[in-house]
Amino acid sequence: MRVCALVVFTLLSAACDKKTGQSGEPVQSKRVVTLYTERKEHLIKPLLDAFTAKTGVEVRYITDAAAPLIARLESEKEATPADILMTVDVGNLWQAQKRGLFRAIDSPNLQAAIPANMRAADNTWFGLSSRARTIIYSTERVKPAQLSTYEALADEQWRGRLCLRTAKKVYNQSLVATMINTIGEAKTEAIIKGWVANLATDPYSDDNMTMQAILAGQCDVALVNTYYFGRLQLDNPKVALALFWPNQQDRGVHVNISGAGVTRFAKNPQDAQALIEFLATPEAQYIFAEANQEYPVNPAVKAAPNVLAWGEFKADQVNVEAAGVLQEAAIKLMDRAGYR
Secondary structure (H helix, E strand, O other), rough: OOEEOOOOHHHHHHOOEEEHHHOOOEOOOOOEEEEEEOOOOHHHHHHHHHHHHHHEEEEEEOOHHHHHHHHHHHHHHOOOOOEEEEEEEHHHHHHHHHHHEEOOOOOHHHHOOHHHHHHHOOOHHHHHEEEEEEEEEOOOOOOOHOOOOOHHHHHHHHHHOOOOEEOOOOOHHHHHHHHHHOOOHHHHHHHHHHHHHHEEEOOOOOOOHHHHHOOHHHOOEEEEEHHHHHHHHHOOOOOEEEEEEEOOOOOEEEEEEEEEEEEEOOOOOHHHHHHHHHHOOOOHHHHHHHHHHEEOOOOOOOOOHHHHHHOOOOEEEOHHHHHOOOHHHHHHHHHHHEEE
């Protein structure tokens, strides 16, 4: 966990609300927003600095995984210094929402910038960047014509040729949750059982390892978030892997978001909202998405050229909130199917 600019903050924040100058008149203290974020410092700090330069509002932040940050908010309650929680998957945002850790944001700017399927129905959180969780394949051993849908990865032709990331990670839980939403629990369970039967190895702990397994010849296809491939491709433009967009004849590719909301007990909700609104503007959207090889959620903003080079695709238009609503059902289903 990284703690930035928070020395004695929680102990002294109340005492520093007002200071007395030499004339005896109260001096207003600096405006500050405190952010709990799952995003890495190098991805988010340039934008926070830009917001401060534009508004004069300082941003203090703590980076950690979503679960510890959510647990921290729960335990701190009214005493929390956090004004914003930012996470990298809608499942995490849903967990915070379910625990009552957000407040609704009344923002015409955000409602205009962020599509309805990329934000909470009650406006407690908003997507800020998106990624597809799609099929990746070996360009040396697989032809695109052999691929079609997520469901087809359960077919016999992929026996011993599929790699997956662990079911413990929220990314696959969200994918399965949206499958339940669209095709039902029984069909989804049969598909997941087929995936498990086709595994070449035990599930890996992260997407980078699944891509390396394909390159090593351990398997031929896998599921990854697009930005993992983007990072790998920047390091190795000639890497023998490519993305495939499944389900183009029906619901489309599964997409997910990173996003943020103003915390329930925010001390500075107005400036917190202003920061989220800033992150939804075209200038910030491009930088925010490009830094992590993601897609902007604001439809007025194009992705970075190397991301656009992967080609256009039809995205699943289901509200990403469904991934949170059905998260528990997805976890139970994956367990029943033997997907660990």
